[in-house]
Amino acid sequence: MAVKMDKEALSAFLVEVFPQVHEDFAIEHVEEMAVRVRLKVAERHLRPGGTVSGPSMFALADVGVYLAVLSMIGPKALTVTTGCSMDFMRKPRAHADLIASCTLLKLGRTLAVGDVLLRSEGADAPVARATMTYAIPS
Template sequence: MAAKMTGPELMDFLETVFPQVKDDFEIEEVTDMRVRVRMKIAERHLRPGGTVSGPSMFALADCAVYMAVLAMIGPEALAVTTNCSMDFMRKPAARTDLIAECRLLKLGRVLAVGDVLIYSEGGEAPVARASMTYSVPPR
């Protein structure tokens, strides 16, 4: 199955349906069943100690799976998260952008399952891992 939306099309769609987060994310790559998303870290994403907060990392993982699903099915605002399991494995580098590498493991009629590895920019080891399930609206 080939991707139906490009990175710029996904960004335009994100700006339209979620304008409150349009400045947080950048779609860096879209391929079949995969996306790479950058979170542009700002002061609002930090927790005490200058590291990126867990809720910000969750938002990145959630956005990455949402973008991967939409890349494959087309613009559908009502795709929603139904489950998430997230492991925070190491402290992200202070004030450094985060990169999410997402791949869809399953894209069915009703559910999509994705796996996300999150890295500090320039880092080799992931700082977090998420497994997410999305409900896909009827097409």
């Protein structure tokens, strides 16, 4: 199965469909069944103690798998999250961007399942891991 939306197409789609948050994310790499996305960490993403908040990490995982799905099926904006399991493993580096490595484990006609590892920029150990399920509109 070939990639239907490359990095530029996905970036333009985010600007068009999610103008309120597109500036928070940068798509770094797109390949068949996988993407890498960066959360450009700003003060609004931090919680007390200066670390990236759980909701910000969830948003990165969610956007990452959403983009991985769209890269394979094309611009179907109504593809929606139907399930998530997320493990927070260690504290992200203070004020460091987060990088999500997203891999699609299953891409069917109506459902997609993706796995995400989140790392602080420059660190090898993941700070969180998520499994996301999406419903694909027909």
